[in-house]
Amino acid sequence: MSVNVKVAEAKAHLSELLARVEAGEEVIISRGKNPVARLSRVKKENELAMLIAEVRAARARAKPVSNDEILDWKREGQRF
Template identity: 70%
Template sequence: MTITIKVGEAKTHLSNLLAKVEAGEEVIISRGNNPIAKLSRIPKTNDLGALIEEVRAARARAKPVTTEEIVAWKHEGHRY
C-alpha cells in the first residue's frame, strides 16, 4: 500500500512513517500536489527474519479469503 503525505506532515510524523516503511509500505512525500520523494524499505539480503516479517506485514494488509475462494482455486483449471 502507498501512502501520500505532504512535507509538513512528513516532518511531524517521520517516526510513524518510518515504522510503516519498515512494515513494507511505501510513502510518497509531496509538496502541494506534486510528488517529490518516495520512502521505501531497503531490502535486507539473506535475512530470513526480515523476510518473514515482510510476508506477515503483507498478509496483514491483504483482505480475508473465504473457504469458497480456496475451494475454487483448488479446482481451477481442472476438467471434469
C-alpha cells in the first residue's frame, strides 16, 4: 500500500512515516501535485539472499523451454 504526503507533512511527521515504512507501507512525498521522493523499507542482506534463493528454486522447478517455444510466444502477440 502506498501513502501520499506533502513535504511539510512529511517533515512534521517523519517518525510516524518511518514507523509505517518499517511496517511495510510505501510513502510518496510530493511537492504540490508532483511526486519527488519515495520512502520504502530497506531490505536486509539476508532478506535479499532469501529472495534470490526462492527465485533460483522456482527456476529450477520450471520445465525447460526451447527456442522454438520462445519464438512462438513472441509471434503470438504480433499483428500482421
